[in-house]
Amino acid sequence: MNARTRLIRLVAMSLLLLGAAVIGTSCSSKSTETASNTPPPESTATAAPALSDANIAAIVLAANDADIANGKQALGKSKDADVKSFAQLMVTDHAATNDKAKALATKLSLTPEDNETSNGIKAQQDSVRATLKDKTGADFNKAYVDNEVSYHETVLGAIDQALIPNAQNPELKQLLTDTRPVVAAHLDHAKQIQAKLSGTAAK
Amino acid sequence: MRRGGSIATGARLRAGAGCVWLIAAVAVPACAPRAPVVHAHRIVMHGVKFDPDSLVLAAGDSVTWVNHDLVPHTATAADGGWNSGTIPPDSSWSTVIARPGPQAYACGFHPTMRGWIVAR
Numbered sequence: 001m002n003a004r005t006r007l008i009r010l011v012a013m014s015l016l017l018l019g020a021a022v023i024g025t026s027c028s029s030k031s032t033e034t035a036s037n038t039p040p041p042e043s044t045a046t047a048a049p050a051l052s053d054a055n056i057a058a059i060v061l062a063a064n065d066a067d068i069a070n071g072k073q074a075l076g077k078s079k080d081a082d083v084k085s086f087a088q089l090m091v092t093d094h095a096a097t098n099d100k101a102k103a104l105a106t107k108l109s110l111t112p113e114d115n116e117t118s119n120g121i122k123a124q125q126d127s128v129r130a131t132l133k134d135k136t137g138a139d140f141n142k143a144y145v146d147n148e149v150s151y152h153e154t155v156l157g158a159i160d161q162a163l164i165p166n167a168q169n170p171e172l173k174q175l176l177t178d179t180r181p182v183v184a185a186h187l188d189h190a191k192q193i194q195a196k197l198s199g200t201a202a203k
Numbered sequence: 204m205r206r207g208g209s210i211a212t213g214a215r216l217r218a219g220a221g222c223v224w225l226i227a228a229v230a231v232p233a234c235a236p237r238a239p240v241v242h243a244h245r246i247v248m249h250g251v252k253f254d255p256d257s258l259v260l261a262a263g264d265s266v267t268w269v270n271h272d273l274v275p276h277t278a279t280a281a282d283g284g285w286n287s288g289t290i291p292p293d294s295s296w297s298t299v300i301a302r303p304g305p306q307a308y309a310c311g312f313h314p315t316m317r318g319w320i321v322a323r
Contacts, residue, residue, distance in 0.1 A: 089312050093274040096292065100273050178273050181250035188315045 051166040054113035059163065060101045060176070062118035063155050064094040066125035070151070073129050074144045082193050083141045086148070090186065097179055104175055117158075125151070138197075145194045152187035159183065245269060246318070248276045248290070248310075253318035260300060262322040267297040277311040278318075286311070 051059070071090035078084050105112060112118075128147050135143050159180050167173040242264045247254045249271040258266070268278045270290045278287040278296065284306065287296040300306070303322045310316035 092312070096274045100292075175273075178250070181252070182272070182274055185251040185313050185315050189313065192314065 051115070051117070051162060052113065053108075053110055053167060053169050053172050055115045055117070056163050056167055056172060056176070057101065057105050057110055058112035058114045058118040059121065059158070060179070061098060061112055062114075062121040063158075064098040064101070066121050067094045067148075067151065068098075070125060070129060070144070070148065073132060074140075077132075077136070077140050078144065079137075080141050080197075082196060083145065086145075086189060086193055089189070090148070093182060093186065097182065100175060104171055108169060108171065110169075110172075117162075142197055145190055145197060148190040149187065149194055152183055152190060156180070156183050156187060241265065243267065246278075248272050248278075248316075251276075251310075251313050251316050253278075253316065256317070257319040257321070259321045259323065262301060262303040263299065264322070265297055265299050266320065267295050269295040275312065276316065278308055279311045281307040281309065 067090050071087040071094070074083060074087035075091070078087065104110075132140060132143050132147070159176055164173060164176045164180075167176055240261075242260065244258055244260055244264060244266045246258065246266060246268050248268060251272065251274075253268075260266070268276075268287060268290060270276050270292050272292060275289050275291050277289060278285075280286065284302065285298050285300075287298070290296050300320055300322045306320045306322065308318050308320065
């Protein structure tokens with residue numbers, strides 16, 4: 001992919017994000033180390049699309065479910081120890097986060113309401129897995145980890161710019177706030193594996 | 204009676220001497236150096252971090268890791284000296300840090316989650 005195509009995809013992804021149609025796919029990741037652990041600025045709230053708490057709950061569940069499915073696919077296809085370990089972590093952590101989200105939805109009598117964003121996440125990641133299905137070995141490992149980097153970057157952006165600013169219920173907002181460092185840690189972890197696979201990891 | 208009394212007196216004296224020795228034996232440790240005070244320390248796992256991420260303590264102190272995060276973690280010494288295994292959310296694990304010196308540790312699941320313990 002040349003730089004122009006990459007830029008177009010990045011811009012398209014940003015627009016999708018702002019329009020609440022989340023999830024870019026194969027854009028190569030750029031290092032955003034400094035952004036990973038920085039709390040979102042308060043001022044972004046006014047620019048975010050309007051999402052109800054029911055919409056946000058559906059997005060959280062869809063985002064977790066998609067990465068659980070990605071992880072299960074990697075566990076079945078990869079033989080790389082780092083990739084398998086990361087994939088298992090994604091299955092475990094996103095399942096744990098989903099359990100908390102479902103418990104909170106039950107507590108709040110909040111019925112998740114599918115929307116353009118949650119449906120977009122499902123469709124996009126289904127498409128990614130369909131593409132990865134035909135890949136094997138190092139090709140699969142690279143494609144899986146590249147997608148995990150871009151996916152977590154996008155989800156982190158969605159949390160900061162759309163989900164936290166729009167959440168009305170304080171407990172839902174807190175759940176999203178607590179989820180953010182987990183997603184940021186996953187992103188850093190995925191970047192470490194990405195660098196290792198490409199041979200650019202720090203010695 | 205007198206003879207018996209003498210025996211009884213002697214027995215009392217021997218018993219009394221024994222008590223002196225016993226008291227002395229009990230008293231001696233009181234003069235010995237005091238046993239070190241053992242402290243219990245607490246490290247919270249939250250936001251995929253250890254809080255505090257570095258802790259100075261005395262060898263023999265205990266540490267409890269409490270997981271307040273959404274996801275499972277471990278506390279695993281880099282040298283393999285101790286390992287909590289999985290600590291689920293809302294659970295905890297404790298150990299005694301017996302060996303003096305600095306000890307790096309990390310979460311076995313999240314490699315970016317690291318901490319230090321320095322035992323004096």
